[in-house]
Amino acid sequence: MKNFDSYFKSAFTVDNVIFGFDESDLKILLIKRQEDPYIDHWALPGYFVLPDEDLNTAARRVLKQLAGLDNVYLEQVKSFGAVDRHPFGRVITVAYYSLVKIDNFNPQPDNDVAKEVRWFSVSDVSNLNLAFDHEEMVDVCFETLKHQVRVRPIGFELLPPKFTLTELQHLYEAILETDLDKRNFRKKILSMNLLIDLDEMQAGVAHRPAKLYQFDYDKYQEFLEEGFSFEVKESKRKERQAVS
Template identity: 55%
Template sequence: MAYNYQYPRAALTVDCVVFGFDESELKVLLIQRALEPFKGKWALPGGFVRVDETLDVAARRELAEETGLENVFLEQLYTFGTVDRDPRERVVSVAHYALVKLTDHKAKAATDAANAQWFPISKLPKLAFDHADIVAAALARLQGKVRYQPIGFELLPPKFTLSDLQHLYEAILESDLDKRNFRKKVLGFGLLVALKETQMAGGHRPAQLFRFDADKYEKLKKRGFNFEL
């Protein structure tokens, strides 16, 4: 096809659905918009892509600027290109989703991201633009992905109990799992390393702490190992 500069161009943005997990609930990080349109409404963190940065870099930059988050798990999700999704002009957005350890983030929240706030996924406010659609797509992707790739660990602190992990999966999949079968399966992957510590949670028997063995995961992944839950 002809290469032609004369047509008007769509603006290109990135948006991020940031998932966190805390107190048995899956949460999403939102930003309150300071400007029109949708001023005062909640929206996904995101912004315009610069001509000299890749999409991934743009998403990470916006995330750092607006929420203070860095070095998180981030993947491209889907590109939203409806003509009227932005009332100002044509804006195409490459949506991403991120998984963060809530514990890490809480310290920074006060400084970098004064107008960022975590919302339980089941109680999201009305969102600006088509961001509700983007969140829905991200949740569907997360639910699908978690079944065959051990990405849930990105949402947990470095040390966690098997109950923590099970509650996370139950929150993501929105269904109850059998405790014994769950433990059998996840331990069977051989990706969990039992630490010498236990979690003194009070009021009951202390739980064994584990960490995720990322190196081993990379090796097994290369061999085409199947991590289906």
């Protein structure tokens, strides 16, 4: 029998691209590393997978330890394995993206990996000179999110439990990086019957208060079971802008 020992000299990590939504801005949670390599660089929350831990478990543990997050939407996206991507040796990483309700939590680093945790606008990430190949990972995950949000109602994972239709629309606009037509958006969303009208109103706003809605997870489960497709199309307004 051959000897395979020489293959058992690599490590692997998980890295999380954590999306949040705030006002009308799509954000990503980053940590400032306090250990080598890339000490003092901004980076995705990620760490080595333990020997007795499978990949998803590792991703959830890292979310908890580095960002204090629990119980969030999490999906594997892609693995990155360039030979020289890690200075300590051969390290493959598995990228995940996750969606969190941003106002829900206050990132508190209580570990010796992250010296600081902070939300950044997606559009600012390219100026930060992220550690490793993390910028590429952000790009790939953002593209994946853009695609997924058209196919499943995962947008709700980014909003508080009660939200207005305008907030939902702003979220879609931020993710898809486009403008949506208000009336068409509402018609489409409401026609899916995935929202529960809470018969409550916004309060304390300096304009006509909006109705509050809640996502109907039970109904969504029903739809899933009978196979169903969710999609949001963009308005063509931007084309007119492009011409002018």
